[in-house]
Amino acid sequence: MTGTSGKPLGIIAGGGPVPRHVANAATRDGRPVLILGIGGEADQTIEAFPHAYLQWGQIGRMQKLLNERDIEEIVLIGNINIRPDFRSMKLDLGAVKIVPKVLSLMTSGDSDLLSGVIKIFGELGYIVVGAHEIAPDLTVGAGPIGRHGPDAAGQKDAERAMIAARAIGAIDAGQAAVAINGRIVALEAAEGTDAMLERVAALREKGRLRWSGRAGVLAKCAKPQQDLRVDMPTIGLKTIQAAVDIGLAGIAVEAGRAMLMDRAEATSLADDEGLFVIGEPSGGPSAP
Template sequence: MTAPGAFARGTDDGAASLAPVGVICGSGRLPLEVVAAARARGRKVVPVAIEGEADPAIDALSPTWLGFGQIGKLADLLTREGCRDLVMIGGIAKRPDMRKIIGDFGTMRRLPRIVATLVGGDDSLLKKVIRLFEEEGFRVIGAHEIAPDLLAGAGPLAGPEPAAEIAAELALAVRAVVDLGRLDIGQAAVVVGSRVIAVEAAEGTDAMLRRCAEVRAAGRVRRKGGVLVKCAKPQQDLRVDLPAIGPDTVRLAREAGLSGIGIEAGHVLVAEREATLAAARENGMFIYGVAPLAHRSGGQADE
């Protein structure tokens, strides 16, 4: 078994960029797209599917399935495959299953550090997870670094350029998301007219949009239209947890009676791009890439 940090000794970032990349795959379709896109660009990818989280369809990409928390087996696998870079993509709804850890002596040896990662908000947790892998000698990179075509561009992506009234809604929603992000709460908000009617918290964007539909159905929001905006948090480490939209986002936004969706250009992933944009067009909605946040601190959050 390789000692923590041993693999990275004697390497540099240039060599790492040419080496195989490990991709830890959580839930959703994005992990499949990231793996496929990276392979299409000529990168060797070692996909690792998280049991109970990853989409079963990922079997088509020949992954190794591991239980969430089996850090020892994961580190050994990636080292054996020659991986220096590591990408984490997809949702993880559960905490580690300690039953999976029993018998994995590499994980048991690391258990105090693993337990220490389970305290704090999303950003705190993700920073600790990154640090855990870096201590093992891996370089954690963003999904957009191996699959840049999945990032949203700037300007109209589907539908027309937003009119002045809608542009004002987008601007207010961006301000709401910025304030939300600074508190490490969420990455999305819904604005109707001059009113913020919903913000994303631990329930996620889909549940927030369902809540918006319920509020509308109850007659508590009578004005038509409105916008959803998703941005990365101002202090967010862009290597992990980039916000994303997909066909379900469009469907739920339509059911909530919204006119369209604004997403931060260069900082939001678009899953199933063609289907997502087509769904917006078919429903008379827009998807617009808003300018990146001017006050973002950079590619990585401050430690």
């Protein structure tokens, strides 16, 4: 875990449950927490902790709130559903000072963008740490999670889907892929994992994909160039429910480089539905 007990922590929060989980972990470690929720993205659950809401462009206000509490370490975590449009937002003085750098980043790929954001925060005097460093229980280890593991067909699909996910990650296109009966049927792009799974469901409903029982695996892994402090691949209840609804046999994620949210509930759901969830070692097969 980064930092020492009692050292204050700032959390810049998008949507989803991860910011709350990180805040709970920091609080248990004796660290005062301030959550700065992004307006329109952060959940109201952050209000269980000291918090404030920020609109895009309020960099100066963010600095003021963090500096008032002597916060040096920050976590950037949570879902961002709408990419900000800096041409239409009202920028405060703090944002105006860095807007040329921000605008240049907006034309970058996801990994370059996030690395640039970390650099900007460093220039502002903050240290960006990963959610998994504050709450290490989020990280998926190697092997099965829960009661179920893959059979031979499931293991083959897991390996095939992981190869595909690594391939698209190398070109900064996405983090996930689906293989069914040895065939790659979906690759993640800008739409994200959940929308990719909806696409698989639609293909099955139209008869473009056919299988009986549970078959196929969703694999998700970090891109080679990805900075895990701000963009570690994540699965949770929603992902597992989608895999169940589609009829997949399992989910494979890169061990040590992916997070599982709501672990107890997610594991219980997978166990009840006969779905396996496994952590695949990094550096696995790289060719079919």
